[in-house]
Amino acid sequence: IATHFTLSDGRKIPSIGLGTWQSPKGQVAKAVEHYIKAGGRHIDCAWAYGNEAEVGEGIAKGGVPREELWITSKLFELHHHPEHVPLAIADTLKNLGIAYLDLYLLHWNINWQVDAPEGVLPQFEHVKLSADGKRLLDVPLCDDVLPTWREMEKLVDQGLVKSIGVSNLNIHRTRKLLKDARIKPVANQVELSIQCPQYELVEWLQKHDIQPQGYSPLGGTDGEALRNNPTVLKIAEKYNAQGSNVLISWLIKRGIQPLPKSVTPARIEQNLITVDLTDAEFQEIEALAKSHPPNRVCDQSTLYEPFYDIYQEND
Numbered sequence: 493i494a495t496h497f498t499l500s501d502g503r504k505i506p507s508i509g510l511g512t513w514q515s516p517k518g519q520v521a522k523a524v525e526h527y528i529k530a531g532g533r534h535i536d537c538a539w540a541y542g543n544e545a546e547v548g549e550g551i552a553k554g555g556v557p558r559e560e561l562w563i564t565s566k567l568f569e570l571h572h573h574p575e576h577v578p579l580a581i582a583d584t585l586k587n588l589g590i591a592y593l594d595l596y597l598l599h600w601n602i603n604w605q606v607d608a609p610e611g612v613l614p615q616f617e618h619v620k621l622s623a624d625g626k627r628l629l630d631v632p633l634c635d636d637v638l639p640t641w642r643e644m645e646k647l648v649d650q651g652l653v654k655s656i657g658v659s660n661l662n663i664h665r666t667r668k669l670l671k672d673a674r675i676k677p678v679a680n681q682v683e684l685s686i687q688c689p690q691y692e693l694v695e696w697l698q699k700h701d702i703q704p705q706g707y708s709p710l711g712g713t714d715g716e717a718l719r720n721n722p723t724v725l726k727i728a729e730k731y732n733a734q735g736s737n738v739l740i741s742w743l744i745k746r747g748i749q750p751l752p753k754s755v756t757p758a759r760i761e762q763n764l765i766t767v768d769l770t771d772a773e774f775q776e777i778e779a780l781a782k783s784h785p786p787n788r789v790c791d792q793s794t795l796y797e798p799f800y801d802i803y804q805e806n807d
């Protein structure tokens with residue numbers, strides 16, 4: 493079972509990363525330190541998660557040379573304006589306490605065009621959400637991400653990031669970016685699990701040599717039904733493993749990089765273990781993934797209603 497994947501630019505990335513979305517500030521430093529001390533080498537972060545300084549603390553305490561780690565972060569949609577990209581990467585690097593990122597992803601295919609004073613990196617306070625938090629108010633939107641991508645390409649030239657990629661882009665929007673990109677996106681990080689298998693997208697990405705990365709691989713906070721699915725547990729038992737190990741291994745066998753999130757030391761260690769699924773077991777899980785309509789943990793479809801459909805597959 494693959495311990496690493498090779499990206500289209502030739503760089504090798506450890507298969508399993510530690511997710512940090514929703515990892516509380518008070519716990520994530522210890523989680524990252526524990527992950528590194530347990531042998532983990534791939535940490536997935538984002539400016540928008542609001543915890544990069546604590547992740548950086550954990551990286552420092554992990555005590556391994558920088559070049560042994562793979563660190564990914566993401567450019568938030570508040571920071572897509574070409575003038576904000578250099579400020580955003582500087583903030584992320586300062587918070588993480590490192591000099592370069594291994595991978596910088598465009599977090600979503602949308603630009604929130606907020607007004608902020610010159611030279612100031614826009615913050616959450618600069619945007620207004622509806623009372624239920626599900627709708628963005630009074631923010632002009634733009635889905636042309638090429639000017640942003642051009643700035644991300646410059647970060648590679650400057651050595652601030654080694655590779656660039658995207659996140660949450662569907663086939664249509666990835667294809668559009670690919671057409672004009674000087675530096676090709678090496679990865680696309682989207683939600684991937686047995687409840688959100690995204691077969692068409694994954695196959696398309698693999699055909700175009702773009703590495704699929706999967707967040708919420710265990711079904712997120714409320715994912716007990718996935719982790720404790722009887723078929724998953726039956727297979728796990730055979731390997732003396734847990735449901736999470738089967739879900740993670742199934743993704744790797746599909747050629748996907750899983751990014752399980754945990755702040756619990758025992759689970760962080762457990763999630764680094766893979767099992768070598770037989771073809772029959774793999775097929776059993778495939779059948780499970782295909783047996784119900786897809787469901788997302790992270791569904792942003794309401795955020796831009798009625799102006800913009802973030803999942804729309806055409807112009």
Ligand code: A2P
Nearest residue numbers: 708709710711712713736752753754755756759
């Ligand atoms: P916690 O962080 O409290 O340990 P996903 O990666 O799909 O987003 O899932 C994350 C959720 O799954 C978190 O609630 C996390 O809890 C929980 N989790 C992570 N690893 C395991 C595991 N090995 N067994 C059970 N629950 C887990």
